[in-house]
Structure formats: C-alpha cells, structure tokens
Amino acid sequence: MTYTPEMLEELKVLCLFNLATTQEGIKVHSSTADPAKVAATQRLHERGLLTQPDGGYLTGLGHDAAVQAQGLLTILTTAPVTT
Template sequence: MIFNQAMIDELNLILKFPVDSMLQGIKVHHDAEPDTVAACKRLFDKGIIDQQDGGYLTDLGRDLIEHAKILQFALRHQ
C-alpha cells in the first residue's frame, strides 16, 4: 500500500506536535484548511490525539511521532 493524501495529511499534522515536552500540544482552529481539520478528526478517531481539534498526543501518538521523525529524516537525506 502506498501513502494516500489523507495519510500524508495526517503525518504532516503529527509532525507539527512539539516533541520537547509532553505538556505541549496544538490547536487546529475550525477555519484552518479543510484537509488539516479532517486529518485532525481522523487522528482523534484513531486514538492518536486526545481532542478532535488537536490537544495532546496520546501514548500511541508519541510512538508514531518518533517513527514519523525517523521516516522524515531518512527520506530527507541521501
């Protein structure tokens, strides 16, 4: 399976979460890009974030952001 656009939108949103502190999250406002709002809701529905409009990463979300950062690093460098 390849990454479809919805998955890419979700990965991009996960990568926007701060990783320095578990006490920091993000807020996706209702007037944000529709793809971002939809990605945020999907991440919530999957249990990756704790609020429909962002909030904090769950334990699963913290695991995924580590993997996303590794994937981002690997694909950025040759």
C-alpha cells in the same frame, strides 16, 4: 500499499508536535486551517492518537506514531551519503 493523500495529511499533522515535551500540544482551528488538516486531525483523534478532535496533546499511541513519522521525515530529508 501506497500512502493516500489522507495518510500524508495525517503524517504532516503528527510532524507538527514537539517531541521534546509532553506539555505542548497543537490547536487546529476549523475556521482558519486547511480543511484537509482539520479532517486529518479529526481522524487521528478518532484513532486514539490525539486527545481532542481539534488537536490537543498526543496520547501514548500518538507519541509513538509521531516519533516514527518525524523519524521517517528526518531520514527522507537528510542529504544522501555518497561514497
């Protein structure tokens, strides 16, 4: 299984959240945001990961997913270890 462009866009949205606090959400403006980001945000809401169709806050499941997404991004962007 490979990541689809839609999945990658959803991962990008999950990486926008500040995991240090539950009091900070995001707002994706449908009039100004990239349509792919708007659609990804809507899909995450439909899956129960976000509280609002245009972003809002992470749900419990959304927080778990964002932790995983951001952790993967950290691993992939860290310089390789040479021995």
